[in-house]
Amino acid sequence: MAAVIETKNLAVAFGEGDARNVVFHRLNVSVEEGEFVTLVGVSGAGKSTLLRVIADLIPSLEGSIEVNAVRVPSRRPIA
Numbered sequence: 158m159a160a161v162i163e164t165k166n167l168a169v170a171f172g173e174g175d176a177r178n179v180v181f182h183r184l185n186v187s188v189e190e191g192e193f194v195t196l197v198g199v200s201g202a203g204k205s206t207l208l209r210v211i212a213d214l215i216p217s218l219e220g221s222i223e224v225n226a227v228r229v230p231s232r233r234p235i236a
Contacts, residue, residue, distance in 0.1 A: 159226065162188040162211060167220035169203070169210055180206050184220070 167184040170177050180203040188194050196204040209215045211222055213229050222229040 158189045158191070160187045160223070161190050161225055162186065163223045164211070165221045167210065167222065168218040169206055169215070170218055182219075 164184055164186045167186075168179070168182045170179045172178050184207070186207075196207065198204050206215065210217050211224065211229065213222075
């Protein structure tokens with residue numbers, strides 16, 4: 158089966174310089190059709206951030222995201 162959601166080497170951070178907070182770096186995720194996935198983690202671990210990046214609501218710094226084999230176009234600079 159093909160992955161319906163796939164991230165490769167995904168990186169997301171907020172802030173600049175010394176205030177930069179890396180949420181995740183080199184994150185690889187593959188969700189196959191028919192799979193059920195649960196995101197579990199402490200508050201601030203990046204669960205909602207991952208979903209927002211996949212939905213292209215916030216930009217990624219590096220890596221790629223594909224949903225149903227279509228690349229999510231983000232990689233805009235963080236303003």
